[in-house]
Amino acid sequence: MADSNEPLLETPLAALHRDLGGRMVPFAGYAMPVQYPAGIMAEHLHCRAAAALFDVSHMGQAELVGEGAAAALERATPADVQGLKPGRQRYGLLTTDDGGILDDFMVANLGDRLFLVVNASRKHLDLPRIESLLPAGVTLRPLPDRALIALQGPGAVAAIATLAPGIADLSFMGVGSFEIAGAKVLVSRSGYTGEDGVEVSVPAERAVAFAKALLALPGVRPAGLGARDSLRLEAGLCLYGNDIDETTSAVEAALTWTIGKRRRTEWNFPGAERVREELANGAKRLRVGIRPEGRQPARGHTPIHEAGGAAPIGEITSGGFGPSLNGPMAMGYVAGGLAADGTALDLMVRGKAIPARVAPMPFVPHRYAR
Amino acid sequence: MSETKFTKDHEWVRLEGGIATVGITDHAQNALGDVVFVDLPEPGRVVAAGEACAVVESVKAASDVYAPIAGKIVEVNGALADNPGAINAAPTTDGWFFRIEPADAAEVAALMDEAAYAAFVDTLA
Numbered sequence: 001m002a003d004s005n006e007p008l009l010e011t012p013l014a015a016l017h018r019d020l021g022g023r024m025v026p027f028a029g030y031a032m033p034v035q036y037p038a039g040i041m042a043e044h045l046h047c048r049a050a051a052a053l054f055d056v057s058h059m060g061q062a063e064l065v066g067e068g069a070a071a072a073l074e075r076a077t078p079a080d081v082q083g084l085k086p087g088r089q090r091y092g093l094l095t096t097d098d099g100g101i102l103d104d105f106m107v108a109n110l111g112d113r114l115f116l117v118v119n120a121s122r123k124h125l126d127l128p129r130i131e132s133l134l135p136a137g138v139t140l141r142p143l144p145d146r147a148l149i150a151l152q153g154p155g156a157v158a159a160i161a162t163l164a165p166g167i168a169d170l171s172f173m174g175v176g177s178f179e180i181a182g183a184k185v186l187v188s189r190s191g192y193t194g195e196d197g198v199e200v201s202v203p204a205e206r207a208v209a210f211a212k213a214l215l216a217l218p219g220v221r222p223a224g225l226g227a228r229d230s231l232r233l234e235a236g237l238c239l240y241g242n243d244i245d246e247t248t249s250a251v252e253a254a255l256t257w258t259i260g261k262r263r264r265t266e267w268n269f270p271g272a273e274r275v276r277e278e279l280a281n282g283a284k285r286l287r288v289g290i291r292p293e294g295r296q297p298a299r300g301h302t303p304i305h306e307a308g309g310a311a312p313i314g315e316i317t318s319g320g321f322g323p324s325l326n327g328p329m330a331m332g333y334v335a336g337g338l339a340a341d342g343t344a345l346d347l348m349v350r351g352k353a354i355p356a357r358v359a360p361m362p363f364v365p366h367r368y369a370r
Numbered sequence: 371m372s373e374t375k376f377t378k379d380h381e382w383v384r385l386e387g388g389i390a391t392v393g394i395t396d397h398a399q400n401a402l403g404d405v406v407f408v409d410l411p412e413p414g415r416v417v418a419a420g421e422a423c424a425v426v427e428s429v430k431a432a433s434d435v436y437a438p439i440a441g442k443i444v445e446v447n448g449a450l451a452d453n454p455g456a457i458n459a460a461p462t463t464d465g466w467f468f469r470i471e472p473a474d475a476a477e478v479a480a481l482m483d484e485a486a487y488a489a490f491v492d493t494l495a
Contacts, residue, residue, distance in 0.1 A: 041404035
């Protein structure tokens with residue numbers, strides 16, 4: 001993480017955000033728009049109803065090239081990278097040697113290379129870590145000169161497909177190269193809102209023209225980090241640093257599904273020993289969805305008690321109000337025996353117990369183009 | 371109508387008939403964003419000036435609301451439970467939070483007037 005005294009970095013769209021009335025805040029060392037004049041609620045609901053444009057250029061992009069790149073990346077992740085077909089993308093975890101989570105990331109197979117997207121706050125750790133595990137002949141190339149723009153919502157693909165019709169043929173987690181607004185771009189049908197949509201990697205010098213071309217399409221409006229956060233929480237998706245970190249394991253975080261089946265027979269990824277032990281004997285704590293009763297949100301770090309219990313059995317890691325859910329929602333970690341859906345909990349907000357229950361996630365159903 | 375006074379914590383106060391009505395300013399509601407919940411004090415509670423006595427929750431975050439003056443809470447705006455959006459839509463009228471019977475009405479007079487508050491907000495930009 002950048003030192004708080006360092007000047008904030010900007011993405012190629014910084015001036016556009018200001019022109020659009022974006023309220024800029026520090027995030028992972030970057031000045032980013034938390035919202036535009038419409039406000040978080042309206043931006044969130046617009047994404048679920050039509051199409052929202054998000055600047056996620058602060059995230060780290062890189063490519064991995066050379067014979068055996070997929071096998072090399074598997075030295076850093078329990079994901080099945082070798083089994084990823086050309087034109088397909090996958091969500092995975094980078095793990096520490098102790099079985100904690102170094103970061104969560106996306107990897108795409110572009111045929112002649114792998115394309116990676118990692119978190120802004122972690123790229124300074126992720127890229128050296130991956131590089132340290134590479135054999136001769138495999139090279140990691142950071143792509144700092146590329147912007148990343150997400151267009152999310154039920155109208156997103158129809159809108160962008162008016163500029164490049166082939167995008168509509170991608171299925172969820174499909175990847176392809178296209179030319180839009182004079183720029184060669186890499187499009188993946190994915191995102192982090194629970195909606196259908198795309199994430200587009202664009203050369204930095206073309207990013208403003210590209211974003212303006214998207215914003216000119218019917219139904220497309222800008223949305224900031226505030227809406228991105230409430231959308232991802234409704235979708236039950238983890239935010240690195242809140243819901244997962246170097247102390248949490250894939251099993252505790254309920255992200256065991258990101259571990260490839262083959263990897264669970266080989267046990268040759270960093271931290272495999274801890275994951276194997278927790279899969280066999282159960283994890284001490286588990287990440288669950290939580291629905292507080294009433295309207296009052298319970299935020300991150302709120303202590304969780306068993307209903308009527310005197311001692312904490314866990315903590316909220318992300319919590320807020322879901323505009324589409326029209327109610328409060330949270331995720332957090334609870335002791336292993338208290339993770340079943342429906343389990344009654346007390347959330348200790350400002351010294352008062354708010355009744356809540358363990359609830360299935362996503363809170364709002366995913367609408368991916370499977 | 372009596373003059374509205376302001377605090378550096380972005381509350382407004384209006385003294386009418388010996389009772390002070392308190393809410394948050396338009397600047398504050400705009401900074402908070404869409405309000406989804408308020409936690410109001412119990413009527414009868416005695417509060418000190420500057421004491422946190424209500425909480426306003428927006429989509430984004432929770433923020434304390436402070437008693438601008440010492441006194442006793444005599445009434446709270448129960449309508450906010452069903453319509454917290456009134457704080458965004460009408461922060462200085464329908465969006466009021468609570469009413470205080472002042473321990474010393476002169477405390478209200480000592481707060482910032484509208485021009486002083488506007489100048490204070492400008493220093494924050």
